[in-house]
Amino acid sequence: MNNLFIKNTFLNGQNVDVLIKNNRFEKIEKNINLSSEESATIDVLDGKDTAILPTYFNGHTHAAMTCLRGYADDMELFKWLNEYIWPYEAKMTDEDIYLASQTAINEMIRTGTTFFSDMYWSPAETMKVIRQAGLRACVGLTFLDVTGEKTIQQLYDFAREQKELQTADSLIQFSLAPHAIYTVCEKNLIESKELARKLGMKYHIHVSETAQEVADCKMNHGGLTPVQYLDELGVLDENTICAHMVHLSDKDIEIVRDRKVVSVHNPCSNMKLSSGAMRVQDMIDAGCRVILGTDGASSNNNLCMREEMKFAALMAKLQYGPESVSAQTVFDMATRAGAMAFGIDAGRIEVGALADAQLVDLNNVLLQPMHNLISNMVYSADSSVVKHVICNGKLIY
């Protein structure tokens, strides 16, 4: 039973107690009196001088790439991939992936994240760490054509096995994750989507990350952009998670809106690799579903959603003006919208919702003065404000 009682924390301008029962927020009120039975069985957390806030939902990352943090920076994309990242990855063992996932998940929890949508090799290794740490994830079962037909079929078998093992209370869900349109052929793009639909899993893919990708796609697919090409293949729907989405045309934005596709904004990675700036305000205005992700630590170089929020807001202001993408907008993208995109009834501190929360230290200088807590969290805070993290009703930090 994931029960917890938080005494005297701060929410929406007032002091409250928070009772979590069976992994959901049961009561959020001033001065809750526990029954003697409850008092005997429920752990109490002192919330004095803290505020309770939703945790972050990281829509796109490669957790195990944390072992590549700082390994290769400040260089052109293909030099970076061909001379540094891919040769390093070719030598990585399952144990490397396990250890790197530990570092990544440790960092994510410390920075207030309780869910991440991953895309990497050896998913079973990352899953071990996720279970040990007690956070949520959508584990991406990744492949490229060069992975080989046999390995792809084994990955599909792994997906079917995991579907069988799945229980209602599992914190882990899955995506089939073809890398991109330029590394996976039509047949494999379609087949993997069909399997994802059959198993009720997500479909996770990099789309329109660079201008080059769009130009190549147009040349190879009769003038279609990556979004239009994927739409023609019939793989775009509300369970499709498209990372980056930097170079979209007006027509692409309409398609993405109409298909209810989830677009993941990765501003740090897109800036650091000079990929470009997502048309985030245009997409929001059109009614697209936009969430936030950090990408991997090799192109960011951290997994901190707080920092990602600030980059998302400030990059939008440089593009569109100071009123675009407010602190509240970007905070919602990182919390509530992220949870909804993955069908998780969390991302908000409300009675009935799944109990994921961070308690932040109101005495931390980065949160002072407190004219506006959400503004402070987005524009000023860093990981030093995160005092406790709760996932699914359990204190995990």
Added chain:
Amino acid sequence: MNNLFIKNTFLNGQNVDVLIKNNRFEKIEKNINLSSEESATIDVLDGKDTAILPTYFNGHTHAAMTCLRGYADDMELFKWLNEYIWPYEAKMTDEDIYLASQTAINEMIRTGTTFFSDMYWSPAETMKVIRQAGLRACVGLTFLDVTGEKTIQQLYDFAREQKELQTADSLIQFSLAPHAIYTVCEKNLIESKELARKLGMKYHIHVSETAQEVADCKMNHGGLTPVQYLDELGVLDENTICAHMVHLSDKDIEIVRDRKVVSVHNPCSNMKLSSGAMRVQDMIDAGCRVILGTDGASSNNNLCMREEMKFAALMAKLQYGPESVSAQTVFDMATRAGAMAFGIDAGRIEVGALADAQLVDLNNVLLQPMHNLISNMVYSADSSVVKHVICNGKLIY
């Protein structure tokens, strides 16, 4: 006497001991043996699992505006100034400025900064806090024409008094700080520069922050840009600190280079207020002196130079490509170049230099793995990595 012995820290790939005597680095070697007299009189700091790095030099801020953190965000510049910032500031007392400076300086030290170049009202209040905290500063004596002739003359008198009181070992220096060309007339711009020259003080001014400022200047001053106008007034030299410098022409860049003007890059503030992006790579290529600043917490919204470095590097990559403004370049801007700009013999961990340093926690997950410490400090770290801060040989955090 500011003496300190740091046992077993990490510098440039090896473990060293660091001996600080009379506020300078005296020895940096493996296994330093203290004499019995030294052992008896010098405080020892255990550097195990830390690296020693230079601290940050914040080239442009308004410390006391920290009381406005989160007070007004996500709005257009003149609405922000006219309806929120200026009315709030009009009500601020000396005590408010003292308390806000405390919050600001507390934040700066915790985030690894030991020097800031300030520009605000009631400098005596901020100076009290600087002295109590033991860090360095260049205190800006700020005015606008609307401040009134009498108050400006009092400020000049204050500058003369401070010059008299100045001792060789003072950690505080001063600048005459006319706010901007659109708020201070020619006569006052020139007079304050003459006084600054006479007293050996810096001259600190906002320049070319917005496109509007440049357009207005051209209209009012016969087609001259703000840089050209200030050059005509004769106020540009190596002791002139120009904040923002967003909208420079090629000719402006040449003037700034030739006059050895110090330009302060404030990427967060410039993005948040949609002011624009400094032509930072062009200025570096031309040989201009470019340093880094946070601006005030009301338009950033923190005073964290680590975060400012990441914004500077990533914004440049979006403008110029992934190879521009590397981690090392931006780290040097924030440390060594910042110190040099203010004539402070610090910003580097070397025998003979003034002993300003931060000890960072190598066990912190944001610094793992350690392929490249400078990359990790710029792209991954946050204030949680800062374990100790030393300024002028004294442990201040």
